[in-house]
Amino acid sequence: MRRTLVGTYPVYASSATPWLMRLMGARIGRNVEISTVETIPHLTVVEDGAFLADHSMAAVPRVGRGWVHIGSTVIGRGSFVGNSAIVGPDRDLPDDALVAVLGVSPHRPPPGTSWLGRSPTAIPRVKVAADAAATFAPPRRLKAARWAVELCRFVPAFIVGWLDIAVVYFLATVYMGASGQGSDPLRGVVVATVASLPAAVAAALIASAMPVLFKWALVGEFVPQDRPLFSSFVWRNELMDAFVEVLAVPSLIRIGLGSPVLTMWARWMGVEIGRNAWVESWWLPETDLVSIADNATVNRGTVLQTHLFHDRVMTMQPVRLDEGATLGPNSFMLPGSSLGPCATVRPGSLVLREDAVPGHSDWSGNPIRAVQDAPAATATGDTATRARARADHLDADERPQTGPIPVVATSTPAREEPTS
Incomplete structure (x- = not known):
């Protein structure tokens, strides 16, 4: 699963993610949103309307005291698993439940409850009022529009390929020119090796600069605001993120x-x-x-x-x-x-x-x-x-809360x- 986050990254956090999970053996319901989840697919059930956020974990093995525990996980209807939150093996999340970012699901939580922290603590939850047609029940035209934008996520992968081809072509040209069309191959190898460093740096700079251009072209300046999931702004923002993760991060940003x-x-x-x-x-x-x-x-x-x-x-x-x-x-x-x-x-x-x-x-x-x-x-x-x-x-959990x-x-x- 973790390797697929690299090789098939443009597919994650998109309309295609539930289909990818089904192909890998997971049972996924309708209108499910999945980002970059880590799980054992054939031990995972995600029911209708659930949402699994970035790096959430479901049915991941539990290791301790010399044992590895493997079990199944069910994410109930309309439930939410936040960033890096964990629903462990043999832990089921009921309908309309929430596990917050970095949180852990408790054992047998009641439906409609929300949980925070590594030692799960129940928290209040206020529903956000929004048009269902732009959130949980979008019409087909919005689904089609989202698919159209998400298909552009493969553009960064194409750019990576084009940059690789350009570097290979440049170094081949340098080799052939330095070796006298192959008559002095050793000299050609030496010159091409020396030229490979500036060629790689140039390609990395181009790959890192392109997400900057696409960021300002696709979304412009970010300001505090609210946008529903089925809006072009959210799709364009995810598209911009694909350019960052596929182009900039592997080429220059991670090592920088x-x-x-x-x-x-x-x-x-x-x-x-x-x-x-x-x-x-x-x-x-x-x-x-x-x-x-x-x-x-x-x-x-x-x-x-x-x-x-x-x-x-x-x-x-x-x-x-x-x-x-x-x-x-x-x-x-x-x-x-x-x-x-x-x-x-x-x-x-x-x-x-x-x-x-x-x-x-x-x-x-x-x-x-x-x-x-x-x-x-x-x-x-x-x-x-x-x-x-x-x-x-006193422990904060022992004191009455002064507000939500x-x-x-x-x-x-x-x-x-x-x-x-």
Whole structure:
């Protein structure tokens, strides 16, 4: 399954994904949306109207104490499995349930419930009002229009092939000219080998520049807004992401992590990056909504998630790291969240939607909680509740909630190594 995410990437997060999963043995219902799921297909059942987001996992083996446990998984009707969320073996998700980003499904949850965190905690859920014709029950004309846009996802693969052919043709021409039409093959090999470096660099630069051009041509500047799943903006955004993942990432961006190359490319894509910032992730989905201040650190495997897909409506909000802030490896920041000056979020943590992490403080966990040995700080949003709980030496889960917790169901683009 993981290898198919590379070889058949343009097919994922599209109308064709359910068909691909059926071919591999999964039982997939009608009107199902699947992004880059990892699963054992013939042990997986996804019922009508379900949504599996980027790098979600279903029926993945559980390994521990010298044993490998393999079991089946059923995702119920209308249920949602968020980015990097897990519905493990022999765990079934009932109808209309939700497992939030980086979350784990509990054992036998009731229908219609929503769950957050690695130690699953029930959270409130507010439905997003939207036209069913643009979300769960689109007419055939919208489905056909989506297919037409998604067929263009193969264009980046064609460009890769053309660039490869151009490099081979150039080096063959260099070889033939240097070797005197083959009379001095050793000299031809030496000259072609020397020429291969600038040829490869030129091809990588072209492959990395093309997604920048297509980004501005297809979607322009990202702004905070709401768009239903069946709208041309969402399809064009996914098409732009295919150009990034197929062209830019394999050629130059992956090897440029943490270097000025990635910083410069991200700025061209619209990301606001300050001086001396360390950026080691390309998962910055809606680039114009990402702000990374001077001396801030974005570590490897992190996701600055700027959109949610709650009830199949794409809601976009900005994400910000202030000066000197640090986001630890493999951590998530959800839309509307921010890290204050010199704030630290430790590895594998989840910053909830619209959380404002105060400056000069230390946070960790899924979802984040103030680290006890860190300096006292005042937070806002749901983070404030957890900070006050720490100050009183109580677990936040034991205290009454002062307001609804934001739903953190996401789908992204986000895309390799941990994810619309």
